[in-house]
Amino acid sequence: MYSIEELINIILSKSEHIEELAKQTTDLKNLTTKQLNCIEMIHSMENPTLSELTEKLKITKASTSVMLDRLEEHGFIQKVKSDNDRRSAHVHLTDKGNKAAHLHTDVHKQFASLLTKELTNSEKDILIVLLNKAIMSIE
Amino acid sequence: MYSIEELINIILSKSEHIEELAKQTTDLKNLTTKQLNCIEMIHSMENPTLSELTEKLKITKASTSVMLDRLEEHGFIQKVKSDNDRRSAHVHLTDKGNKAAHLHTDVHKQFASLLTKELTNSEKDILIVLLNKAIMSIE
DNA sequence: AAATATAGTTAGGTATATCAAACTAAAATT
DNA sequence: AATTTTAGTTTGATATACCTAACTATATTT
Numbered sequence A, B: 001m002y003s004i005e006e007l008i009n010i011i012l013s014k015s016e017h018i019e020e021l022a023k024q025t026t027d028l029k030n031l032t033t034k035q036l037n038c039i040e041m042i043h044s045m046e047n048p049t050l051s052e053l054t055e056k057l058k059i060t061k062a063s064t065s066v067m068l069d070r071l072e073e074h075g076f077i078q079k080v081k082s083d084n085d086r087r088s089a090h091v092h093l094t095d096k097g098n099k100a101a102h103l104h105t106d107v108h109k110q111f112a113s114l115l116t117k118e119l120t121n122s123e124k125d126i127l128i129v130l131l132n133k134a135i136m137s138i139e
Numbered sequence C: 001a002a003a004t005a006t007a008g009t010t011a012g013g014t015a016t017a018t019c020a021a022a023c024t025a026a027a028a029t030t
Numbered sequence D: 001a002a003t004t005t006t007a008g009t010t011t012g013a014t015a016t017a018c019c020t021a022a023c024t025a026t027a028t029t030t
Helices: A004-024 A033-045 A050-057 A061-073 A095-101 A103-115 A121-137 B004-024 B033-045 B050-057 B061-073 B095-101 B103-115 B121-137
Strands: A077-081 A089-093 B077-081 B089-093
Touching (some): A033 A089, A033 A095, A050 A089, A103 B004, A103 B121, A121 B004, A121 B103, A121 B121, B033 B089, B033 B095, B050 B061
């Protein structure tokens, strides 16, 4: 029997590993961690401007500009000129970009079903109650 | 109440976030993900040669060589000439390198105690039993 | 002893990720 | 209308992360 620390370590290590594999086996192979992070941020912000995105990513506008150029070249995003303010553009995810944005949650979903495969329904229910209580201290 | 999928997603996302923060707030700030990965690999292999390490990292010897040069410059590793085969050198972690190698497990440990903070002892015991059963399908 | 294989390095190339500083164009303020 | 601010780009710099190909030095095989 593993201790809680060992269990958490096994679970987290394994999920990191699965994520790495998932990225390798899709057409997202060449996406860097930074790029994926940027895409996820764009997704969570729903069509931000470069400035808004820059603030969240905590890098300079120059860096964001360059990164967006690359993501656009690779077909993950599109810049759409704003109507109200003709200086600024909003970043939209393409279908490919959206797929990338969901990589993490997809893997988590897959991992969740793997993890509960061997449990009975009542065990699952108990696990759900306990984890709901447990995550109160991390949210 | 969150579903099991939501719970897993919250837990994994949060742990990734905490890891990122942990790296930022130590003297490991400038370590890249690849470098950390390399250091963890060296740690798990216990003083491998460049060739052995290369095979595990699945990159070329040239890339490994350059990466090790950098890690040595930054004080994470040391190359020690082998006695039996004077062509090869074994990679040793310095104290700083060892600290970096434990970053992940340290964060996992910290995360485990955070997660169980609100649970009673008997709840913890049940959680341990359930998770031990759950991880059988992922190991 | 000569030929071949292995360990690791170096050189030259491409791509990413970051910055600061100088820039352009548009919007907002005075 | 003139000035200043803001949004975003471009330029030039540094560092990482890869690769292939050519290299050196040492071991191993023949």
